[in-house]
Amino acid sequence: MMNKNMLRIIAKHEIKLLLRNKVLVYLFTIIFFMLLSALWIGSSMHKKQLSTIDKVHAYNKEITDSLVTRIKRIEANNMVYPGFIWDDPTFAYNTARNEGPQYAIKEPFPLQAISIGQSDLQPFYYKVYINKKQYLTYDGEIANSFLQFIGNFDFAFVVIYLFPLLIIVFTYNVLSAEKEQGTWVLLKTSNQSLARLIAFRIAIRYILFMLFFWLLVTTVLVALLGGAFLSTVNWWWTVTYVSLYFAFWFGLSLFVNSFSLSSTVNAMTLIFIWLFTGIIVPNILQIGLNKVYPIPSRISMVNEERKALNSYFEKDGQELTKEVFNNPRTMIRQASVVTPGMVYGYGVIVYKSQEIKDAAAEVAERKLYGQIARQQDAIRQLQLLSPALTLQEQLAAFAGTHWHQFNQFSIAVDTFRKETQRFYFPKMASEQTYRTFTVEDAARIPRFKQQVYAGFDWLNVYIPVFAYAGITGLMIVFGYRRLLHVIK
Amino acid sequence: MIAHIVRKELREIFRTSKMTWMMGGLLVLIALSLYNGYSYYVSHSQMLKESQEVTYKQFISQGNKNPHLGAHFGFYAYKPTAGLAMIDNGIEDYTGNSFYLEPHKRGIIKFKEVTDATSLKSFGFLNIAYLIQFIFPLFIFLICHNIFSKEWENGTIKMLLSSRATKRDIYIGKLIACLCVVFAIIAIIAVTAFMLLLKSDADLGAVIYNYLIYVSGLIVFSAILTSVAVSVSLITRSSTLSLVVLSGCWLAGVFLIPRLAAEISKKVHPSITSIEFEADTFNKMQYGVDGEGTKDYRRELLLRRTLQQYHVDSIQQLPVFFIPITIEYFEESDGKVMDRAYGAIEQNQAQQDALVRSLSLFSPFLAFRDFSMHMTATDMDTHNDFAQKAEEHRRRIGVMVDDFYQKNTEATNAFWKTVPQFRYEPPDTFRRLAASIEAIGVLLCWVVGTIVLMIFSYRRMKI
Numbered sequence: 001m002m003n004k005n006m007l008r009i010i011a012k013h014e015i016k017l018l019l020r021n022k023v024l025v026y027l028f029t030i031i032f033f034m035l036l037s038a039l040w041i042g043s044s045m046h047k048k049q050l051s052t053i054d055k056v057h058a059y060n061k062e063i064t065d066s067l068v069t070r071i072k073r074i075e076a077n078n079m080v081y082p083g084f085i086w087d088d089p090t091f092a093y094n095t096a097r098n099e100g101p102q103y104a105i106k107e108p109f110p111l112q113a114i115s116i117g118q119s120d121l122q123p124f125y126y127k128v129y130i131n132k133k134q135y136l137t138y139d140g141e142i143a144n145s146f147l148q149f150i151g152n153f154d155f156a157f158v159v160i161y162l163f164p165l166l167i168i169v170f171t172y173n174v175l176s177a178e179k180e181q182g183t184w185v186l187l188k189t190s191n192q193s194l195a196r197l198i199a200f201r202i203a204i205r206y207i208l209f210m211l212f213f214w215l216l217v218t219t220v221l222v223a224l225l226g227g228a229f230l231s232t233v234n235w236w237w238t239v240t241y242v243s244l245y246f247a248f249w250f251g252l253s254l255f256v257n258s259f260s261l262s263s264t265v266n267a268m269t270l271i272f273i274w275l276f277t278g279i280i281v282p283n284i285l286q287i288g289l290n291k292v293y294p295i296p297s298r299i300s301m302v303n304e305e306r307k308a309l310n311s312y313f314e315k316d317g318q319e320l321t322k323e324v325f326n327n328p329r330t331m332i333r334q335a336s337v338v339t340p341g342m343v344y345g346y347g348v349i350v351y352k353s354q355e356i357k358d359a360a361a362e363v364a365e366r367k368l369y370g371q372i373a374r375q376q377d378a379i380r381q382l383q384l385l386s387p388a389l390t391l392q393e394q395l396a397a398f399a400g401t402h403w404h405q406f407n408q409f410s411i412a413v414d415t416f417r418k419e420t421q422r423f424y425f426p427k428m429a430s431e432q433t434y435r436t437f438t439v440e441d442a443a444r445i446p447r448f449k450q451q452v453y454a455g456f457d458w459l460n461v462y463i464p465v466f467a468y469a470g471i472t473g474l475m476i477v478f479g480y481r482r483l484l485h486v487i488k
Numbered sequence: 489m490i491a492h493i494v495r496k497e498l499r500e501i502f503r504t505s506k507m508t509w510m511m512g513g514l515l516v517l518i519a520l521s522l523y524n525g526y527s528y529y530v531s532h533s534q535m536l537k538e539s540q541e542v543t544y545k546q547f548i549s550q551g552n553k554n555p556h557l558g559a560h561f562g563f564y565a566y567k568p569t570a571g572l573a574m575i576d577n578g579i580e581d582y583t584g585n586s587f588y589l590e591p592h593k594r595g596i597i598k599f600k601e602v603t604d605a606t607s608l609k610s611f612g613f614l615n616i617a618y619l620i621q622f623i624f625p626l627f628i629f630l631i632c633h634n635i636f637s638k639e640w641e642n643g644t645i646k647m648l649l650s651s652r653a654t655k656r657d658i659y660i661g662k663l664i665a666c667l668c669v670v671f672a673i674i675a676i677i678a679v680t681a682f683m684l685l686l687k688s689d690a691d692l693g694a695v696i697y698n699y700l701i702y703v704s705g706l707i708v709f710s711a712i713l714t715s716v717a718v719s720v721s722l723i724t725r726s727s728t729l730s731l732v733v734l735s736g737c738w739l740a741g742v743f744l745i746p747r748l749a750a751e752i753s754k755k756v757h758p759s760i761t762s763i764e765f766e767a768d769t770f771n772k773m774q775y776g777v778d779g780e781g782t783k784d785y786r787r788e789l790l791l792r793r794t795l796q797q798y799h800v801d802s803i804q805q806l807p808v809f810f811i812p813i814t815i816e817y818f819e820e821s822d823g824k825v826m827d828r829a830y831g832a833i834e835q836n837q838a839q840q841d842a843l844v845r846s847l848s849l850f851s852p853f854l855a856f857r858d859f860s861m862h863m864t865a866t867d868m869d870t871h872n873d874f875a876q877k878a879e880e881h882r883r884r885i886g887v888m889v890d891d892f893y894q895k896n897t898e899a900t901n902a903f904w905k906t907v908p909q910f911r912y913e914p915p916d917t918f919r920r921l922a923a924s925i926e927a928i929g930v931l932l933c934w935v936v937g938t939i940v941l942m943i944f945s946y947r948r949m950k951i
Contacts, residue, residue, distance in 0.1 A: 023732070032743070041751050052761050059767055061803070083784045121603050122591045125763075142759050145582035145835045146868050147844070148602070151610065151749040161743060167525060169732055227856070264727040268506065271735055275626060280517070282611035283618075287524050298599040299539045299586055302564065306546045313551055349557065368604065392607060403607060 004210035006192065007200065010189065014204045024169065031158070035222060038158045042113035043224040049108045051123060052141075056103045056125055064442065067099040071439050079435075085343060092427030093347030096172045099130045100424065102447055104416055106409040109118035109400035110229045111238065114155040115223065115392075117401025120148060126413050128448065130421050131354045152473040155217075155394045160244055160388045161278065164249045168270040170209070171253035173263040174201055175483070180263060195483035197396050199254065199476075206250045210243060234454060237461055241398075242470050245391045251472040251479070278388040285382055285389070293374040301364035308360035309353055340435060347428040354421070369407065376403055389462045400454030406424050419446045489653045492599040493661025501631065501669060514627055517619055518677055525615030526684050528576035533689070536566045536585060540910070548904040558904065559885065562590035565878040565910040567597075570865040573689030576617030577680055578866025587878035589910070591889065592819065594826040594884050597875055611730060616681055617864075622742055623859050624673070625713050629734035632666045632717035635729035636949075641727060655949050658830060659722075659942075666714050674710055678703045697917045701865040708931060709856045715938045719945035730823060741851040749847035749854070753840040760836070760840065765829060772825045773818075783818070790817050812893035819886050841868060848930050855930035858862065862924035865914040869923045875910055882911050911927070 018024055070089050074081050081088040089095045106124045123141060151157070175198055178184040187194055221229070229235050232309040252273065256266050383390045423446050427433050501507055547563035567585040581601040588595050602609055602761035612618050639645040648658055685692065685699065717734055724730040760768075775782050781789075794813055795801065803810050848854035884906055892903060915923070 023729075027736070034748075037748070037751075044755075052763060055761065055763050084787060087783075118607065121600070123762075127766075141762050142833060144754075144759065144767060144840050145579045145600070145871070146837070146841055147750040147754060149579045150746045150750040150844070151583045151743075153751045157743075157747065162739070165735065165739060173728065209703060264634065264731060265506075265732050267735075269726055271630075271731075275532075275623070279611060279623065283606050283614040284520065286606075286608040286611065287520065287614060289606070295604055297535060297601065298604065299535060299564075299566070302586070302599075303539060303542050303546075306543065306561075310546050310550055318551065346557075371605060372604060375608075379606055379608065382562070388610070389611070392610070396607060 002216040010197065010200055011133055011204050013042055013372050014201055017206070018205070018208075026082055027166060027169055031162055032216065034153075034162060035155070035216070038153055039153045039217065039220050039224060040112065041152075042116060042154045043221075045116060045119070046108050046110065046113045046225070049112075049119075053105055053107065053125070056105060060103060063099045064445075066486060067095065069443050071437065071442060075439075085340065088343075088435075090437045091340070091347070091435050092441075093343055093350070093434065095419075095437050095442075096130045096347075096424040096428070098403070100420075100445055101127050102416075102420070102445065103451040104128050104409075104413045104448040106406070107450055107452045109452050110225045111234055111399040111454070112401055113225055113399075114238065115395040116152045116154045116156070117396035117398035117399060118403050118406050119401040120199070122403075122406040122410075124409075126416050128413060128420055130417070130424050131350060131357075135400060136336070153290075156392060156399075157397075159245070160391055163246065164274050164278070164388075165271075167209070167246060167249040167253065168267065168274065170205060170267045171202055171250060171257070172270055173257075174198055174205075174253070175257040175260060175486075176263040176266055179260075185330045193484075195480060195486075198257065198483055199480050202250055202254045202257075206247065209246065209250075214239065214243075215244075234400075234456070237456075238398045239294050240394060240465065241391055241394045244465060245387060246388055248406075248468055248472045250476075251475040255475040255479035255482075258479040258486060260486040262388070277386045281386040282389050285379070285385065289375045289378050293371045293378065294373065295371045296368050298368065301368060304364045305357045305360045308356050312353065329403050330366065339429075344428070344431060344434040347434060351421070351425050355383055362378070372403070373407070380460070387468065388466065394459070394464065398454075399458045400452060402459075403454075404458055405453040405455075413448070416446065416448045489578055489657045489660045489666065493653060493657060493911055494665045497635070497662055497665030498668060501665065510627060510630060512764075514624075514673065515676075517614075517623060517869065518616075518673075518680070521614050521619040522557045522684060522868055523681055524613070525574040525577070525617075526688065528577055528613075528615065529688060532573070532580075533569035536568055540566045540568075544909050547869070548907065550904060552898055552900050554897060555889050555899040555903070556591065556812070558899050559591045562588055563910075564588055565595075565874075565881060565912070567871070567874045568912060568914075570866035570870070571685070571688075571692075571695035571915060572702070573701070574684060574688065574690075574774070575615065576860045576864040576866055577615060577872065578617070578861035579868060580865060580866050581609075581613070583868070583871045585841070587875065587882075589885055590884040591815065591886050592822070594823065594830060595879055596877075597871070597878075610689070611777050617857075617860055620677070621853055621860065624710070625742065625853060626735070626738050627664075627673075628713045629717050629731070629738055631698070632714055633721055633730045633734050635662050635666055635718055636722040637725055637727040637730050640725040649949075655946070659946050659949065661714065662719050663942075666718055667711065670710050670714050671707070674703075674706055697845040697863070698920060699800055701917070701921070702860065705859050705863065705928075705931070708935065709852065712852055712931070712934050712938050715942055716746060719938070719941045722945040723948060741853040745847060745851040746844070746857075748845040750840075752847070753843040756843060757836055757839040759840075760833065765833070769825055769829045771790065773822045777825065780821075786817075786821070787814060787865065788857045790814060805933050808894040809897070811856075812890040815891040815893070816887065819890070823883065837868070839932060845930070848927070849933065852931060852934040855927045855934070859924045859927035859931065862920050862927065865920065867923070868922075870914050873915055877912055878910065881908075884908075907909075916929060 067089055067112075074088070074090050079090065081090070086094060087098065089099060104126045108124065112119060119336075180188055187197070218230075253266075253270060254261070256269050257265075261269075271305065369477075379389070379393065383393050393402070397404070423444070427437060427441070503665050545562040545567075547561060550558055550561050553561070565587040567587070568582070573580060578764070584597045586599045612622060634641075639648055649655070652681065653661070655847070682699070684694070711895075716737070717730075720733055720737075721727075721730045724733060773783070776786065780786065791810065794806065794810065795803075798806055798808075800806055845858060847857065855928040858867070862869065888907060889899075892899060896903075921928075
């Protein structure tokens with residue numbers, strides 16, 4: 001057994017060696033600077049979302065106050081509205097279009113700062129109307145497609161892509177450098193086990209790396225986000241997964257080193273494994289899954305909706321339109337003055353046709369989301385093929401930015417929209433109710449219960465941990481055994 | 489002599505088993521990329537063409553309706569899949585390709601495919617462009633990183649320099665050998681891609697020049713990378729160090745600089761949020777700009793003007809319907825507000841893009857990506873051009889419907905059929921070249937920089 005003294009000597013020697021390697025020191029400095037930038041960028045995005053949510057709340061309050069004030073003024077003015085009839089809030093249909101729609105918000109979880117995941121592509125707030133799920137200016141937040149295409153520079157990216165390469169540079173020649181520099185012969189004269197020596201050198205590098213990494217990351221994150229996230233289970237799973245990911249690369253390096261090849265071949269092998277598992281495997285998986293579970297385009301969904309609507313207007317809709325449009329009370333045919341009947345008529349047509357559209361969309365949406373969900377399930381099964389993919393999936397889930405969590409939010413928004421429809425449709429449905437929207441009604445407008453959506457019960461967190469811990473352990477054991485052999 | 493050196497180097501390169509594995513892997517990747525790109529093109533172009541026809545047919549056969557209600561049923565303008573999208577689909581999945589033509593609302597392009605994709609999308613989309621821009625450069629570096637350094641490590645440099653070959657012969661010979669391998673791979677890619685282009689329904693006449701320019705750009709791009717790799721191999725004199733340096737350059741150029749540039753541009757030119765945009769445009773439309781008054785006030789003025797125009801005293805006496813007149817009027821005034829708002833967004837995005845492009849001076853990979861997207865018409869400029877033409881079409885339909893509505897309260901299929909179908913042609917080769925001038929400029933700067941690096945490394949070829 002190697003005694004404590006010897007371990008201390010090796011540790012000191014390693015630290016000296018690393019500090020004197022200028023390439024490594026520069027590389028370390030650059031990558032840690034990148035890490036800091038990534039954390040700062042992630043936290044800025046998180047803060048921007050929080051500030052947008054504040055703006056949403058302020059806007060909501062302003063618009064609700066304005067609605068109540070206007071209704072009160074009309075009621076005090078014997079139900080006479082001085083402006084344009086389409087803006088008169090005592091018409092349920094008008095309120096449903098104008099001030100009525102409420103915002104549905106997915107609150108950002110603080111750990112979103114470490115993995116942007118799908119949060120740059122999926123909206124974290126919707127304005128929920130009776131006739132459409134969302135009404136933002138764009139499909140989501142206003143974003144530059146070119147920049148979205150380039151990708152994000154977040155902690156997950158730095159950890160998944162950059163750190164393995166740093167670890168490779170850090171460890172690829174632990175054994176081969178000794179041979180190439182001619183110090184191997186000297187080492188062989190030592191009375192210590194050289195296999196153990198090499199293994200300890202890699203272990204010491206791993207411990208040093210971990211200590212430095214987590215000290216820095218935790219301190220910076222606490223400074224940027226406050227310390228509340230430290231008490232969440234998401235954080236500790238994040239620490240486990242990232243540490244294991246690094247351990248995998250250190251273990252792999254030990255394994256590759258144990259083949260006693262030249263430094264160049266070691267480096268090439270490790271870079272190739274990184275490229276293969278980090279880029280090529282996920283891409284091949286993407287091709288395969290798109291073949292097995294092709295995701296239909298939203299365009300076909302729109303076509304289905306329109307088809308349903310057209311066939312409705314060919315039959316029942318024609319009757320309804322005639323009834324509404326030709327009705328002398330609605331005076332739509334007159335088309336010079338907007339009458340209360342006209343607002344009612346439009347309201348009826350809108351909600352009737354919306355029911356048709358929703359029914360058609362539901363079928364098409366089920367197809368669309370069903371296929372995405374199947375792909376996601378398959379990814380969950382196959383993620384073990386790529387450590388990079390595994391880590392990306394888990395980090396996104398712990399940060400609350402996984403597709404699954406956005407999907408949960410989307411489902412909640414759909415439910416909320418139906419609730420909103422149930423609130424407005426009866427008030428628009430008959431000539432007795434369409435102009436009866438009161439201050440009490442304004443207070444009863446359904447509000448969305450905003451949530452964080454950072455739970456990960458749907459995710460099996462143990463299998464990847466055990467699988468990668470097992471793979472890493474096996475690589476270390478086999479690598480160590482090979483080292484024993486190589487040294488002989 | 490140069491030919492001898494080239495032959496010797498090629499023999500040496502192909503003799504190693506790692507090269508056989510690498511070339512085998514690369515060929516598999518090329519096949520996969522071509523297949524994936526071709527499938528993307530076929531499925532997308534067919535779907536968009538069909539959808540364009542389907543949505544239009546739905547519109548012109550919607551039956552008897554109030555003209556305004558019928559116009560709200562609207563139809564979609566779809567951006568046709570670019571002929572060269574099978575090579576590079578650029579930002580297509582990020583911009584969306586559907587533009588809804590509906591009254592009152594300035595259309596926006598919807599249905600970004602990326603929002604309906606899984607997290608695998610963030611690893612990229614394996615087609616020829618991805619292979620060339622992300623993976624192929626690393627292969628070039630792996631092939632060339634030890635072309636000179638091995639001579640130092642094996643001690644054969646002395647033998648080489650003391651042979652009949654001059655320094656120039658050695659340098660050029662080794663460079664040509666590397667270029668032969670790289671260009672052979674490009675030839676395989678270019679020929680197979682061209683064959684697929686022939687097989688597809690893409691209009692060859694319309695895309696052939698763009699394709700040839702694209703391939704020329706690709707040759708320049710790979711020549712830059714090969715020359716850099718050869719020079720670094722000569723300067724570092726250690727295979728491992730040159731591999732580490734080149735891999736670092738690849739990582740920085742392919743991932744680090746573009747992503748950092750994108751983040752910097754977001755910070756320097758922050759985008760407006762959707763809620764701010766909505767509140768701002770709503771206020772301007774409702775309360776007017778530059779003191780023009782509220783909507784109600786402007787509607788009142790319009791009524792007075794219209795009554796004067798028709799020399800009547802009341803709305804009921806008007807020979808035309810007043811509602812379509814108000815719709816058309818506000819279509820125009822709201823349109824101005826929206827144009828300004830969207831113009832501001834486009835300007836902001838153009839500033840962001842320009843900043844990213846300027847940082848491509850540090851990354852030829854980014855410059856080539858930009859060039860590639862422009863030549864395949866899958867870039868932001870083509871997207872904006874499409875959006876502009878679709879919006880013009882929307883307004884044209886709006887005017888047609890409102891004019892009809894002034895005299896009729898019911899439209900039949902006969903009227904709907906008079907509404908023209910939307911057709912889009914992407915910008916021609918000259919406009920694409922003009923749009924990619926910055927990227928070409930950056931690539932030329934890299935050519936100059938590479939020549940300087942080559943001269944510098946050449947001078948260090950001594951014992």
